[in-house]
Amino acid sequence: MDQRAQTWPARLRRSQPVRDLRTEPRCVPPPYGPRPPRCPRSPPCCSPPPPPTPPTTGDTIALPVRDALAALPVQDEDRTGYERTKFRHWIDADRDGCSTRAEVLLAEAVTAPEQSTGCQLTGGSWYSPYDDTYFTAARALDIDHLVPLAEAWDSGASTWTAAERQAYANDLDDDRALIAVSAASNRSKADQDPTTWQPSATGYRCTYATDWVAIKTRWSLAVDPAEQTAISATLGTCPNAPIEVTLAR
Template identity: 75%
Template sequence: MLAVLLAPTTARAAEAERVAAPGDTVALPVRDALAALPVQTENRTGYERTKFRHWTDADHDGCNTRQEVLKTEAVLAPQQGSNCTLTGGQWYSPYDDKYFSDARALDIDHLVPLAEAWDSGASAWTAKEREAYANDLGDARALIAVSAASNRSKSDQDPSTWQPPAPGYRCQYATEWIADKTRWGLTVDPAEHAALTDALTSCADQPVTVTLAR
């Protein structure tokens, strides 16, 4: 089922979220998308990174999720050897506005970190749902190749405590964070909501189109 929903008001945005189902596509302005996300306090009780199995090879082509993202996001395609070993190539890390020619200098970041996902709803998911989240190749915004230094600086923080060092990427970061949380039906905490609201004041209220994963 395909449901494309355009909502100019926060009330209609919330209604769109209520009636949509996994596999549906929703489209609405980013500020309305933020307004539609439930605001709840977070709880990290029981979190372990191992509860999100990754990196897997879902299509059994010999390349795991990390390698698939590196191949997709390369600005200069690498050469692929045995066991999907990648050599050469070039990548752009939008977090810090830098180019890299060595895949080993890059991490594949979960835009919404695994711990943050756990805090905001994934603690109630099945193991298979968490695995699907950790290896989400169905939305290009979910996983992103970035410099190891910027990813480790970010760690498991949300936008209330961490922003990309490159100022020119911050509007896109906020928008894609909201899109990812919408896709997976996750909540936001009050500080996170306030930070995203503040970030969007200097950003265009662009439409966000998301295919719901759950």
């Protein structure tokens, strides 16, 4: 042995076997097309993960309400061509004799009314959260589309089919879509969005803004810039509560 090798410091001596690169697994680029991403030093070879699949109709999503608001498309409103009759409403979808209006009154009654032939309701009591008021007569209540029909039209429903607009106008699958409220509060609201109208019951405003975002998310509706600003300002004073929404379209 070379005498010099015996005097080399131990740290300079080769302590690992020589790697035979011919026998190590390696990533082989395809013969054609773009070069694949750089592979790690050790096998197995890697490939980029597939992009997430966007949610589709029928999927249920859950996210903080402020994130949901930020995810809504922003565009100017256009009411051209709107007519309320383009949203067929108060149908009897399950053919049980009760219209959508009656179904909401039955579902939201504080004390249940008596139901007679033709789904006529007598007695019972209801709470109107818009103005923090109780009622004991169904005729004193309106069924409000939380996001009004005209607002839905402005925000994207103008491109829907007649069947989709009917489904929106009679949406019993999400408890937030239709709400029994006093006739006075509903007519005060009319077709306004949160930019120009808020419930007089201030304690309900966080719920109102949160539910507004949930319904717009459910139906893939847009918000206009002023509407987005107004809702964001309200939600800034509220818990960033999670919303769970089943997409209707």
